[in-house]
Amino acid sequence: MELPSTTLASAVEALSSLPGVGKRSALRFALHLLKQPTDDVLLLSEAIRKLATDIHYCHICHCISDTDTCPICSSPKRTQSIVCVVENIQDVMAIENTQQYRGLYHVLGGVISPIDGIGIRDLNIATLLQRVQQGIPAPVEEVILALPTTMEGDTTAYYLNKQLQPTGIKITTIARGIAVGDNLEYADEITLGRSILNRIPFA
């Protein structure tokens, strides 16, 4: 598709780099922006620029933050002795949304995946061990491994468990089982099998 303006063409090109956005959607976005007030478009441009220049990461848990220490790590209301290890920032947000967890987090920034060239050094693993060994920001009593149940997630959990065991702290993992509201007949065998093996007292 030939566009009548190079400015429009480069906007379409840039917008189509967004995930799941093809040339056609990018064009729709660009033409939509053309009809918006100049201030709104500049606001969007500025907000995107800030993503590149103004984003900080918490030096303790590696979560996105406006400050050097994120609100969760610096909150006196959180249980600082429990650290939940997650793959990425989305997972922190997902767990926060449940409002069921009051401990701290540790964002690995991925999982071990030799196929994608992601090794131990590409992840925030050294700082996790440091946190547990040196008690940053407070002595750690429990590490919850909340990693995805994929080959890579399991490998990472296995590796972390092996590294953390010598410290003698409690290592747990989130419960796997039938989702609330799901029918047993449609559950996959591994999940159903695990949910029976790991059954809990009826409260």
Added chain:
Amino acid sequence: MELPSTTLASAVEALSSLPGVGKRSALRFALHLLKQPTDDVLLLSEAIRKLATDIHYCHICHCISDTDTCPICSSPKRTQSIVCVVENIQDVMAIENTQQYRGLYHVLGGVISPIDGIGIRDLNIATLLQRVQQGIPAPVEEVILALPTTMEGDTTAYYLNKQLQPTGIKITTIARGIAVGDNLEYADEITLGRSILNRIPFA
């Protein structure tokens, strides 16, 4: 959903103003951008900023252009005596893609729609009449009305026809009928009816 950073939150807010993009997709876009090289993100930001500041419209046909007169209006290869009136820039691109039309365009910028508060003065109608009356950029012999077949499109076409008739030029409209490859049995009655009334010699 509470976001851990105001920079991220304002990016999500701004991105969700794009058409068909909700908070969840906007967050996906923002988190994707966080993982991209700084230069790529700045490029996107700059491309969007330019949409607000660097876009020009052709002073003859009102199509988007990098120059004061668009490549179509200034091309000596186009038939300057035929003007195709369309609703918006997308329509110009759609017709250009067919490679079947070699005349000029006139972009109205919308259609008459009292319900949306769009009247005659909000559209590029005065400049169309001027083009026909004064022969800009060349004497006009035919005006093709290529407007949508909606209540608003038909109203606009009716109005334009009434305004243009006194000038004595040829006024045509694009053929409505069964789309190439469509089955007659699935065509709507109005389209099929019109296609029979407006039948053409078998070439």
